[in-house]
């Protein structure tokens with residue numbers, strides 16, 4: 001399988017775009033403008049194999065042609081489910097998404113599905129405002145058979161890159177051999193990404 005599709009899911013403002021942009025550009029963009037869901041493409045070499053990575057970044061705002069969570073889950077080979085450690089409601093949302101992924105992927109062999117769902121507690125730099133203990137995240141990850149990470153898109157490039165690289169490797173080994181389904185939305189080029197980064201709309205933190 002040369003095409004790897006990874007969906008980055010989670011509640012509003014948890015840092016999904018920040019994590020993706022950090023991985024793709026090495027930069028932390030504090031305010032990222034995006035008013036529609038999109039797919040970023042990256043060609044990667046993993047264990048000497050060339051892979052085409054597609055990273056899906058949903059949009060939390062209502063927008064035209066918006067795909068449903070079910071469609072996003074059916075589309076992807078791997079999932080990065082993000083919450084903000086300083087926002088308990090985002091943790092509850094992430095927990096519900098993990099459960100839904102598990103429900104919809106019931107038919108997938110356990111060993112294949114174990115390694116392609118990551119639960120990520122983002123904004124670790126805000127630990128002075130922490131509302132979700134690391135142990136709680138670890139517990140939900142263990143229950144949902146996910147790998148667990150706590151990191152900061154703002155401060156940790158290496159950790160973010162390692163996390164995505166590991167996801168791509170696991171998804172490429174998973175052999176899930178899904179029939180290819182309709183994309184949840186249009187794709188976005190690096191040029192569009194750069195445009196979003198520099199033509200940014202102000203968002204409050």
Ligand SMILES: Nc1nc2c(ncn2[C@@H]2O[C@H](COP(=O)(O)OP(=O)(O)OP(=O)(O)O)[C@@H](O)[C@H]2O)c(=O)[nH]1
Pocket residue numbers: 011012013014015016017018019029030031032058059060061122123124125126151152153154155203204205
């Ligand atoms: N302190 C801190 N802020 C972060 C971090 N990651 C993202 N943010 C901030 O959180 C806010 C939301 O980040 P986004 O990347 O837009 O989050 P999102 O999940 O893509 O947001 P929506 O698409 O609107 O749901 C922005 O103000 C970011 O600067 C982080 O690791 N630490």
